Amino acid sequence: MPILRVMPVLLLWVMFACASLPLWSPDRAVAQEMVGPAAGADEMKAPDYKQWEKTATRAEREIADRETESASYEMMRGYLVQWRDTFLGAQGLNASRIASVRSQLDALGPAPAEGETEPDDIAQRRRELTAQVAELRAPVLAAEEAYQRADGLIREIDRVVRERQTEELLRIWPMPLNPANWPSAAAEVSGLAVDLWDEGSGRVNSPAAQSTTRDNLPAILGLLAVGLLLMARGRSLMERLTQQLQDQASARGRKVTSLLVSLGQIAAPVAGVVAVSHAITLSGLAGPRTTLIVEALPAVGFILYSAGWLAGRIFPKNGQQTSPLNLSVERRREGRFHTAMFGVVLALDGLRSVALPPARVGEAATSVMAFPMIVLAGVVLFRIGQLMLASVRNDLGDDEPTSFRNSVIDLLGRGAIAIGVIGPLLAAPGYIAAATALVYPAGITLGLIGLLFVLQTLVVDLYGLATRNEEGGRDALLPVLIGFLLALAMVPLLALVWGARVADLTEIWARFREGYQVGSTRISPTNFLLLAIVFSIGYGITRLLQGALKSQILPKTRLDQGGRNAVVSGVGYLGIILAALVAVNSAGLDLSNLAIVAGALSVGIGFGLQNIVGNFVSGIILLIERPVSEGDWIEVGGVQGTVKSISVRSTRIQTFDRTDVIVPNQDLVAGRVTNWTRYNMTGRLIVPVGVAYGCDTRKVERVLREIAEAQPLAILNPPPSVVFMGFTQEFMSFEIRVILRDVNFSLSVRSDINHMIVQRFAEEGLRLTHMTREVWPPEPEEPEPEGLDEEEMAALLAPAPRQKDNVPKGTSAVDPRAEDEDDPEDEPDGDADADGATEGGAEATGSNR
Structure with a gap:
């Protein structure tokens, strides 16, 4: 995937997004007071329903009040999620006891039909057990009702928050192109400069600040020296070292080493920014607004240097480095510039939101200051999209079909060009929020895809280094599977970039973890995970036992080779069946409710799979009776050869001209088979x-x-x-x-x-x-004899x-x-x-x- 320029950008952007989220972290005692017992508490202890009633009532009032702030909604939602988890755990109260009493009821037999009677002692016992079940089920039913109420309140809060997000995106801000709004923006910028100057000069003249500076002077000077040195020379030094490693074409593992060393292009200068920021904080010269900006400097530096690093990985200077785009040297240089420029735009916009937040400066000033950044980001996206389309054109030959990789690059390139045009057009009339939510996430998405390419390349290089085949790693299956998992892991990050809340992702995970109700059994991913683990363990034990039988035990018996193979195969089938049964039982899956469906499907499946079932049964017969064994010379259906293997469905025969013939097992059981060497070789x-x-x-x-x-x-x-x-x-x-x-x-x-x-x-x-x-020579013609009959x-x-x-x-x-x-x-x-x-x-x- 070709477009990954803004990956580092992404991380910083997510940092800003998370910092701006109204995440709730109330005092632990207050949260416990509202929530009651946590989800991990003793499951035999029922939840505090009185406290839950208070929390639910308060949540309903806040939802009804449309003036409630979004931060309060998020905090209340957090409480409700904890309560919902508690009620979900409470649904398992008395589970073992209920199962025991129900088994006792089943032992009494079915209840008498209408008009029939049963002995008094049995009837009395049935009533007692039924009353016990009802009593034991009471807290479970209460937990189920409370769970549904909490879940409904959470859904309502999510709906209200999403409606507010939609309204915010569609809201028209003051038009940034209107000259009447420019003075307010200029006044806010100049006011910021004046405030920073006043804070600095006031602190310099403050005896307390001067004393703090003198006390921390050695540390301040050391941090400044180290920080400025790392900022000035750290990135270039790491870049030269990376280039030297890449030039060592014969060095083993040079790709992995150069990639790891190249991370120093981010770490070294960012460490310098952190050192300078800490030095300013130690000096005591920073006022309130200055402190906000200083604290944001490490994040800004991370965005800038990460964008530069990512630009170097996607548009490399060295032709030996792997690149997702097929571009010339000049176009790669242009790609590095635009990628780094998008990082600059993103960093400046983040710094602006910290130094001049909309709540402080107003919508008119914010609209005017955000518009140039949006336009510049759109231009950069437009140019990056053109580079991607140029790469696709360079890859395609005459009448050559487009590969999947080039199709993805082409789609992303056209999308970047479209967003680069649409974003500024939306921002011009005042849709600043919509333009911001479109342009910046598009660039960050390209960065994420770029990061995915870098990670997949690293996986391939590591696999090649581990297998001592650096060139063959790209064609191996394992790196492809790992790359696919990395792509799946990127999906939640992409969702966050495009406006999804953390609560949305946690809600999806909660639904996934809770599973679904099938009959009387709740099936969740944890059930399937446990089933897969138990089955894998059982399958592994079966294979180990088969190996021990084949190599250690059976060779010491008097069984011939065919008998040994039959025993090993039989143990394999039996082990797999037992592993499946144990896995289903361990996962707690009750498949009895599926018996009716399975019975209905079995008729249709029987007709469709009768040949397969017949061959399977025939394979079992071959293993038990052993009329044919591996290594026998047989003739069946006009085919002669040596039996090489007997599987569940078919038998593989190698003919004397070394071709393999697959014969269904039914032909060996129901047909006529000649076995030349079954019992002896004479x-x-x-x-x-x-x-x-x-x-x-x-x-x-x-x-x-x-x-x-x-x-x-x-x-x-x-x-x-x-x-x-x-x-x-x-x-x-x-x-x-x-x-x-x-x-x-x-x-x-x-x-x-x-x-x-x-x-x-x-x-x-x-x-x-x-x-x-x-040799008979041709005879001359003679006259026909006369007088002969x-x-x-x-x-x-x-x-x-x-x-x-x-x-x-x-x-x-x-x-x-x-x-x-x-x-x-x-x-x-x-x-x-x-x-x-x-x-x-x-x-x-x-x-x-």
């Missing part, structure tokens, strides 16, 4: 071999058996077998059938067997089948049978189950992959994936 591998005619079949069988038995992964019980399958036109068909310890390595075993077949057949003089590819003609013209091309003999058997081999990478977690029917495990049939 599986049968079939390797077809084609042998040329003329070879010794017994020798072939012996060689193939030796090859199979030589495989390290082959199981010898049952031993590998070699089967002479039969004859084809081209070769004799054999098969090697071997059971492997781990079927996942079937592809590598197949490859080893084929290599050994080639090697051993060459050594033993055996021949693998081979097929030659015949149709069948003989068809037989004569039929082509001779041809062998399949590109099928080397001995490398593949004719097997309807055979498939083309794929890349060796297409395997599960082992080195190979196989398919086929299971025999004591899974069967690999000679087809590879």
Whole structure:
């Protein structure tokens, strides 16, 4: 956010605003006498309703009297707020006792219907308990009635005060452009100068003042020397130090350090102003009006130097410093000047309101003196708005869409320009209060937004420094969330700047804290906060228990990995449910009243979420029965792969080409699933071999058996077998059938067997089948034979049978189950992959994936 020039200004402005508020701080004894027991008193002690009646009656009289001053309204409102808090706490009187008696009534059963009777002893006991409940509820009902009365009186006071504020804003003051009003303003300014001179000269000639000055002379001289030095050189020294830190591009954390050091540009000169102000006070030379001005000097200095500091952060001199606006060096220099100038205007107007208050000098003089400040503030706002729009233009390229950041800057810039024009136009005919309430808050709002930018930048830099990644901090989630919270925290300050009373904010907070009534339960933010804390603790304990089970306890049991995962997941679900129930109970939320609504909604929700509920139940079944576990090689719905995770709604399967397939749990429970490796990893591998005619079949069988038995992964019980399958036109068909310890390595075993077949057949003089590819040249056309019937003609013209091309003999058997081999990478977690029917495990049939 680009416009933050007047942030420091804001703080001082708020100081002045708070100082001018008619805040009530009556004597503690008097307040206690009117309010009675405080809200934090023993809740079993009922409020003093007699004293409350006196306070309420007095409040009603003051509200009816429209001549009552606003300060009296604010003081009375404070008393009423204390009473309201007391009555709110009193509504919990006898709560536990009432709940106990009502449970006794419930134990007696429902009251008999009309015309029915019940035993006398039960009826008598029911009457006694009902009378007890009524007696216990009496103070609660009184507190509820008093609470409503206090709340109503507070609302009336707020309404009256807001009406007065509106009337004040719309009131027309004497026109500042009317020359007839100028002499009164000049007379007040000259009168102030004369009064200050008279006070100073009188004090100088006063023996008492001279004695005070001599006694405090060392302290006065020391404070003056230090103060003037800090005012003259403190800001420039800190600015040079900040510039040096910013120039150290390789220094770690230089941004954070330079920002913190730059605060010295405010602290050092303001400390000098405070020292000078204190020196003047110690001298004893300041009269009453001089003392008012001297006491306001620290606030004025704070506004001036804060505006200068903020101008340097938003319109930096150094190009390495982060800036919210995309401006050239000349435009940034102009921005620093206008931002600092708005601080000067705000400081002078605040000093004027202290030295020449409207109640003392009159409306005509105040209107004339305030008008130039309003015009100057409007001009500054206008120029700052133009700079913001220029930054947006510099950021936008040809046909480039406007970003959210630039949209906000553009909106604020246009608003600043509009207020810069409207403010002076309102002040010219005499709407001084309206113009003041429009121009100065607009500038302070820009200052607040500027401060927000500085704070967000600081958060990003601190995050980058903590994570040792200063460049990646802007893309992290945590700084964004913190920045969002800072923006929310600015909302109350903005409300105060634009005329909201502190009482308005406290009233909103009180309403928020009290919560809302749902059935017989009052739900407030504190309930939700307690619920969130308890649930978080329960969730954390659940996760710790899951971690302990997974890493420490379950590995020492005989459960397989699938069983361990099922136990860990089940503990997680159970822990979350228990944490939610304990949290709801701890927060005191009575959800029984929502049962009817929940029952009505459950029908519609059931139809809309039936698939989700079905998948959830299926997930529970998978965890309990465990037909499929993590790590299993399964086939479901034409998808084969390894189970990677089983969640509440779905199961993630990683196929052999390393893609993830999300399968709903219902498909695994209701559909047909083939689990190749559920109970063991053994599986049968079939390797077809084609042998040329003329070879010794017994020798072939012996060689193939030796090859199979030589495989390290082959199981010898049952031993590998070699089967002479039969004859084809081209070769004799054999098969090697071997059971492997781990079927996942079937592809590598197949490859080893084929290599050994080639090697051993060459050594033993055996021949693998081979097929030659015949090329048939085009035949010349011959005359059609005569004397042949149709069948003989068809037989004569039929082509001779041809062998399949590109099928080397001995490398593949004719097997309807055979498939083309794929890349060796297409395997599960082992080195190979196989398919086929299971025999004591899974069967690999000679087809590879």
